[in-house]
Amino acid sequence: MATIRIPTPLRPYAGGNAEVPVSGNTVGAALNDLTARHPDLRKHLYTDSGELRAFVNVFLGQEDVRHMQGENTALKENDQLRIVPSVAGGAMG
Amino acid sequence: MALILPSNLYSQISAHLEAAYPNEGAGILIGAANGESKTAQAIRPFANNFESGEQYHRYLITAQDMLDGEMEAERLGLDVIGVFHSHPDHPAQASEYDREYALPWYSYLIVSVQKGKAANARSWVLSDDRSKFNEETFQLAS
Numbered sequence: 001m002a003t004i005r006i007p008t009p010l011r012p013y014a015g016g017n018a019e020v021p022v023s024g025n026t027v028g029a030a031l032n033d034l035t036a037r038h039p040d041l042r043k044h045l046y047t048d049s050g051e052l053r054a055f056v057n058v059f060l061g062q063e064d065v066r067h068m069q070g071e072n073t074a075l076k077e078n079d080q081l082r083i084v085p086s087v088a089g090g091a092m093g
Numbered sequence: 094m095a096l097i098l099p100s101n102l103y104s105q106i107s108a109h110l111e112a113a114y115p116n117e118g119a120g121i122l123i124g125a126a127n128g129e130s131k132t133a134q135a136i137r138p139f140a141n142n143f144e145s146g147e148q149y150h151r152y153l154i155t156a157q158d159m160l161d162g163e164m165e166a167e168r169l170g171l172d173v174i175g176v177f178h179s180h181p182d183h184p185a186q187a188s189e190y191d192r193e194y195a196l197p198w199y200s201y202l203i204v205s206v207q208k209g210k211a212a213n214a215r216s217w218v219l220s221d222d223r224s225k226f227n228e229e230t231f232q233l234a235s
Contacts (some may be wrong), residue, residue, distance in 0.1 A: 007173070007196075008126075008172045008173060008174070008198065009196040010196070010197070010198075012197070012198065043223065044196065044197065044223070054194070055194050055196070057156035059160060064156060064157075082160070084156045084159050084160045084163065085156070085159055085196050086154060086155050086156040086159060087119070087121075087153070087176050088143065088151065088152065088153045088154075088190075089152060089178055089190060089191035089194055089195070089201070090117055090150045090151035090180075090188065090190050090191065091117065091180040091181070091183040091188055092150045092183065092188060
């Protein structure tokens with residue numbers, strides 16, 4: 001089973017876990033399995049229209065899956081995914 | 094919640110943010126959470142990776158920088174507990190843009206840099222339903 005490492009701020013929404021085992025043959029399927037197991041994560045990972053939020057990045061090993069095949073990136077048994085936030089902000093609206 | 098920051102780290106943060114002026118500067122806070130408070134034990138400043146013409150009111154820490162920061166925190170047996178950034182010539186008040194891109198739980202330390210000098214700092218935490226930032230106690234420690 002692949003695992004997804006959860007960043008500290010999202011662990012309270014993942015049952016307090018730093019790593020969650022997930023099933024699925026693609027990154028998208030694994031993320032779906034993650035949010036099925038922990039539905040409270042969904043609002044922080046996805047927009048209301050169901051897109052991954054801009055600051056949510058998924059790494060397979062050291063590589064951002066956006067530079068691979070995105071949510072269609074194939075997963076193997078024992079692959080380690082990692083959700084990594086990018087952080088943006090600023091003074092004026 | 095409360096954020097406790099050793100004053101020597103606040104000096105390092107101020108120096109980084111003053112050097113970035115008139116643009117925004119940013120970085121991460123590394124430390125440990127204990128119940129209702131978080132204590133910073135290290136910081137890591139990063140380059141502002143927002144597009145160059147917008148850096149006077151925007152900052153971006155890339156996922157690669159965050160990954161490096163998380164790995165460093167793990168090596169130290171600590172966590173990334175928050176993010177710091179500057180508001181050049183603006184108050185240390187979290188903006189709507191800050192809220193839109195924020196994550197829960199992290200402390201968002203905002204330093205108002207006035208005319209190139211760090212003036213004051215306030216720390217904010219996103220509410221669970223993402224609807225607003227709540228100010229948390231910010232305490233400098235010796």
